Amino acid sequence: MPGTNLTREEAQQRAKLLTVDSYEIELDLSGAQEGGTYPSVTTVRFESAEAGAETFIDLVAPAVHEVVLNGKALDVAAVFRDSRIALAHLAAGANELRVVADCAYTNTGEGLHRFVDPVDEQAYLYTQFEVPDARRVFASFEQPDLKATFRFTVTAPAGWTVISNSPTPAAPADNVWRFEPTPRISTYITALIVGPYHAVHSSYEGADGQSVPLGIYCRPSLAEFLDADAIFDVTRQGFTWFQEKFAYDYPFAKYDQLFVPEFNAGAMENAGAVTIRDQYVFRSKVTDAAYETRAETILHELAHMWFGDLVTMEWWNDLWLNESFATYTSIACQAYAEGSKWPHAWTSFANSMKTWAYRQDQLPSTHPIMADIRDLDDVLVNFDGITYAKGASVLKQLVAYVGQDAFFKGVQAYFKAHAFGNTRLSDLLGALEETSGRDLTAWSKAWLETAGINILRPEIETDASGAITAFAVRQEAPALPAGAKGEPVLRPHRIAVGLYDLADGKLVRTDRIELDIDGALTAVPELVGRARPAVVLLNDDDLSYAKVRLDEVSLANVTAHLGDFTESLPRALCWASAWDMTRDGELATRDYLALVLSGIGKESDIGVVQSLHRQVKLAVELYADPAWRDQGLAVWTDAALEHLRAAEPGSDHQLAWARAFAATARTEEQLTYLAALLDGSAEVKGLAVDTDLRWAFLERLVATGVADEPAIAAELERDRTAAGERHAATARAARPTAEAKAEAWASVVEGDSLPNAVQEAVIGGFVQTDQRELLAPYTAKYFAAVKEVWETRSHEIAQQIAVGLYPSLQVSAQTLAATDAWLASAEPNAALRRLVSESRAGVERALRAQAADAAAA
Secondary structure, three states: OOOOOOEHHHHHHHHHHEEEEEEEEEEEOOOOOOOOEEEEEEEEEEEEOOOOOOEEEEOOOOEEEEEEEOOEEOOHHHHEEOOEEEEOOOOOEEEEEEEEEEEEOEOOOOEEEEEEOOOOOOEEEEEEOOOOOHHHOOOEOOOOOOOEEEEEEEEOOOOOEEEEOOOOOOOOOOOEEEOOOOOOEOHHHOOEEEEOOEEEEEEEEOHHHOEEEEEEEEOHHHHHHOOHHHHHHHHHHHHHHHHHHHOOOOOOOOEEEEEEOOOOOOEEOOOOEEEEEHHHOOOOOOOHHHHHHHHHHHHHHHHHOOEOOOEEEOOHHHHHHHHHHHHHHHHHHHHHOOOOOOOOHHHHHHHHHHHHHHHHOOOOOOOOOOOOOOEHHHHHOOOOOHHHHHHHHHHHHHHHHHOHHHHHHHHHHHHHHHOOOEEOHHHHHHHHHHHHOOOOHHHHHHHHOOOOOOEEEEEEEEOOOOEEEEEEEEEEOOOOOOOOOOOOOOOOEEEEEEEEEEEOOEEEEEEEEEEEEOOOEEEOHHHOOOEOOOEEEEEEOOOOOOEEOOOHHHHHHHHHHHHHEOOHHHHHHHHHHHHHHHHOOOOOHHHHHHHHHHHHHHOOOHHHHHHHHHHHHHHHHHHOOHHHHHHHHHHHHHHHHHHHHHOOOOOHHHHHHHHHHHHHOOOHHHHHHHHHHHHOOOOOOOOOOOHHHHHHHHHHHHHOOOOOHHHHHHHHHHOOOHHHHHHHHHHHHHOOOHHHHHHHHHHHHHOOOOOHHHHHHHHHHHOOHHHHHHHOOHHHHHHHHHHHHHHHOOHHHHHHHHHHOOOOOOOOHHHHHHHHHHHHHHOOOHHHHHHHHHHHHHHHHHHHHHHHHHHOO
16 A cells, blocks of 8 residues: 555454554654654564464554564665555564664644744644554554554653653652653554643542542743643543543543644644643633634543543544544533533534534535545545534434433443443434334434435414414425435434524523424424424534524524523524525525624624624625625724724623724725724723734735735744744745745745644635635636645645635636536546545535525625
């Protein structure tokens, strides 16, 4: 197999042949401050089921110096190619392999990432191994079901700290850090974090004398902003709730959380050594929604210590067993744990995670939750809204279907049966069937093994007095997107029907009926004879995963009173339904804007407010009739400024509206006011124009041509940090000149030296919705370059470019035609084809929405 791919069949054959016992890994990182490469020595002990068999071990390294199998030196030139070392003539039973190599530091967030902080000019290292990147640091059998113990020995510069999965030893006099072996875990959750990190320590004190050491780490330049007590509080809350629900003590010796720079994802569940993006150490004011998101990330990774680390999927087609469960249980912990600051967590989930799932499930790449993962290329693009958010939504549905007690009893049995092992879907379903007494075969087939979304609609008949004479729930299974695999299916749903009436101007729930629906039409006789309420809300409490539509009477009342629901979750469900209708072209963008403006002033949930800000901006910029777009943006920006001035001083809403105003400020008057807010000549009472808000204001002023390079340089001088450098890169790429665009494009596409986070910042600045004409020539350049980029860059770097630089703003039939021509001629691999096809679907959707908006004019 060429390159760095690995097929499912190869992994199955290797797992059938081998049992891996232990790794001993020696790394000399004493030259980390200078970078380059470092010596890596791996000794792995494993057993073979057959004498004379052949297999391979994985390694991505610039140089291999020595390969010794069972005491015999092998010819490196003969056995090392395509990132694999061929191993022939294995002994039956015990084997020992020693590999000596030079491995490379990276700046892509894969393998052993190296970052130099401009504040103290010190290097900071961390590993990121999921999916297949442990092999960038040591020779490994890189697949999740070949678990082993790992003993790390690391030489580091004097004064540095080394953190790994096992407890950190006392600082050694010889700068060689010798760790105890880990329990049996998969390669991808091993970890090393190395550098002069700042640390705060505490502990979790549980029942029966349990004491788990806790650590939080960040760079010293962020230490003044590290709110360690708040992070420890969320962590302890998670420990208590998870251990009670899982009935299995935390399975590792300590729990460290390390906020690291230039991290590609939100966080990574390395066993006992979780790495988290250091943007979660907030150096400027953020809203409570950001703290809630951070808490969910913390709890998500903690849940992974059981789902994923203690019990791991056999192969990546069951990745959802990790991600869906971690997502569901983290939200459930926020919603139900005693003392939680975010008991409204299901509102946030409905408002953000589920909209991600619905969007993903309507792309041509939609797939079942239990996806068909043929190889590593497949899984690398499958960390998506289906694997995380749809999976978690379906788990919430499963809990409603079997009951929460039965669900967690099944989970408890699952952990006890499979601790430190590997599983398939059938293992979990078997445990849940035993505790719930339900046959889940049909449920699993409908929900986990098929793709697509159902639509639920109420069908209501009333008499002259307004009494309900018939009520049913109509279920539809729309055709899957063109190019998607599979067939649409109707599914069993456990849902609640909420009945709402107006009382003192508020929409109050007067009754709730929970029922099972199946098939195309399900009658609800319990509602016959009742007075018709003002609003009938299907899937109230968001128990199931489905698009929901309102009947005409309910839609009219919701349109007039969306902000008047007394509870946040039904508001979020109605907002989500309106957004979904807008994306589908059922609601014109101008009508969506009017709906938002009529209700957002009454919306108390700051997470919902900020989502509406993002959605309105996207809708008006991409889904509005181009002839009306400028008018729509003017209306929105004027409203944002009004809300900014009217918001409570110092409130989260005030900050959110300040950012919303800055994001679309466009007229001379608006931009002059924005510049005055930046230089302090104008003030909004209570609004602190701090470091990150200053950059937000400046980036908009630069993108509109009001400010230029001298202003960027001056702001960077005020903020000589890594974050400041990224903001400056964004601002420079946002300048509205052909020269600035050419410079940004060249730095990303033609050069390959930018670190992952800086490249992301440049792409973010390059793509400006006000600069469509300036960006138009880059459509052809994108298609000329993207395949070579994909074939020559690391996965993370290539994916940033393939997705971020696709001409999504060029909403036209010509863009679709150019994409189709490239797909037909370029012969991209499946992963790149998927990403480009997904981006194409966005343009196609925008064209339909623009036509719907024009028709409503």
